[in-house]
Amino acid sequence: MHPITIIGTGLAGYAVARELRKIDKDSPLKLITNDDGNFYSKPMLSNAFAKNKTAEALITTPVAKMAEQLNAEILTHTEVTDIKSLNYSKLVLALGAKPISLSDKILSVNDLTDYANFRNVLKDAKTVAIIGAGLIGCEFANDLQQYGNFQVSLIDPISHPLGTLVPPEVGQSLKAALENIGVKFYLEKAIKHIDSGYKLTLTDNTVLEADVVLSAIGLRPRIDLAADLAVKQGIIVDKYLKTSADNIYALGDCAEVEGIFLPYVMPLMNSARALAKTLAGQTTAVNYPAMPVVVKTPAYPIVVSPPAAGIKGKWKIEADKENIRALFYTEQQQLSGFVLTGTKVAEKASLTKQLPSIL
Ligand SMILES: Cc1cc2nc3c(=O)[nH]c(=O)nc-3n(C[C@H](O)[C@H](O)[C@H](O)COP(=O)(O)OP(=O)(O)OC[C@H]3O[C@@H](n4cnc5c(N)ncnc54)[C@H](O)[C@@H]3O)c2cc1C
Known part of the structure; x- marks a missing residue:
């Protein structure tokens, strides 16, 4: 039997594998990555000095341990150049995004x-x-x-x-x-x-x-491997995370789900939970509740739940010195996004509950 195959061992690839193993311990599982496969949390890259961590210290689980925990084969330092060359029962693309480059001389930090x-x-x-x-x-x-x-x-x-x-x-x-x-x-x-x-x-x-x-001018979804699949900003997937091809799925920074591109951790975790069930034979749609993002600027704490792209409306802003509560209302007066700063970040949970689901 060909394995369920995941390309990419970032947060998205590993999250699907972990979620799958909670409900299916035995199906053959293979992960392929062109990096070293060690597990780390990417958001830590931009506050590693505050946490006093070097690159090496950011690795929380080495690749060998990941393979053992997941009961999976993990091929590292292996670049997939053509998905047709793979034998799989189901294929998951968790390819991430690559930094937009201004010049070869300038560094960017994405892994x-x-x-x-x-x-x-x-x-x-x-x-x-x-x-x-x-x-x-x-x-x-x-x-x-x-x-x-x-x-x-x-x-x-x-x-x-x-x-x-x-x-x-x-x-x-x-x-x-x-x-x-x-x-x-x-x-x-x-x-x-x-x-x-x-x-x-x-x-x-x-x-x-x-x-x-x-x-740090932005990231572009990696879509090169998806040449035969429907792509727009990212690899196009439906609410089941399915691409335009049967048995091929995508999630994380490389994918746009029902036209929504959200390159953050919470959306990929929600996607991973749904996709794992689908891979285990129980077709499940992803659900996106409002998912605020904490901006890691300790000099000025901020939480953002941006309104959906293109939605018309107005910000209503209340400020108590530098502590701001900004609420975004649609033309129909529905609360559809917020930004909280300083002491107001404490209102995150209560405001999140008032927001409509994204998907
Ligand atoms: C500095 C920084 C800070 C961030 N902070 C936050 C935050 O605070 N909160 C938040 O929600 N989000 C944050 N994000 C975004 C979040 O980290 C990403 O959304 C998430 O990590 C994306 O995971 P991914 O698995 O989709 O992609 P990636 O982590 O990019 O993983 C892609 C994987 O695919 C592999 N791959 C790609 N192409 C191939 C190929 N052809 N063959 C084999 N392997 C391949 C790569 O080697 C890698 O293993 C931050 C991002 C950055 C860069």
Whole structure:
């Protein structure tokens, strides 16, 4: 019998395997990955200085232990280049997303190997320039400035950090809090020219030099392997996580579920639970309740549950000094998203209950 085969051993691949083993202990199971297969939690990459962890210390379960726990064969350092070459009963694509690259000279951090490399170049560094003031850029800025003791500069063409996720009031307060710990902002400026990995000319002709430059301008789902499948932003799957081909499924950062692309941990955990049941023979639809994301900026705590993409409505903002409750109401006056900051983050659970399900 051919094995159930999972490509990818990130949080998504391993979550499906774990969930499957809770309900099916014996079906042959194979995981294939082009990395080393050691288990780690990717969100820890952007607060590892705060937790005082090196890349190696972030590994919570080595690959051999994962294989034993999962009763699975795990092929490491094995790049799949064509899914037609595989023999499987059911195939799961958990391929993740890859950083959008500005230049080969600029680092990005999207896995443990990247992080080990990053820590290595930081050894001799004092200053770090981060391109992109989104979630990951802001988290790294906070971590490196406050806990790593680097001088961090954060560059973005938008007018406030976390631009697309939060209303401007929240972005401005986050900016003030990060400035307060020493981060320097270069907003409403893009990169015009990169002389070497270390010298950046911005669109207003500011020249910025840093010992290390980190790009955090976003990730793109890995869809190369899905050449014969329907793809859009990510690999298109229905509510059963099924791709356009029979017996091939996808989840995590490489997939868009019923047109929704949510590259975060909670959606992939929900997907993994449903998909495991389907793989075990009990076809199950995924359920997405509202799933707030905690932004790991200890200088200014933020929880975000963004409204669905494209939905029309308005933010209603209440602020008590820097503590903000921003509620997003649709044109029909339905609460459909929120952002909480400072002491207001304590309201996360009660507000989440009031939000409609996403799927
Ligand atoms: C710095 C950072 C901080 C984050 N913080 C948060 C947070 O606080 N909260 C939150 O909810 N989300 C956070 N996220 C997002 C979250 O970590 C991701 O959504 C999640 O880890 C994605 O898991 P994945 O398994 O889909 O992808 P990945 O972890 O990228 O795994 C993909 C796997 O596929 C393998 N692979 C790919 N192509 C092939 C191939 N052709 N052949 C073989 N193997 C292949 C890779 O080697 C890897 O094992 C963060 C992301 C980053 C980068």
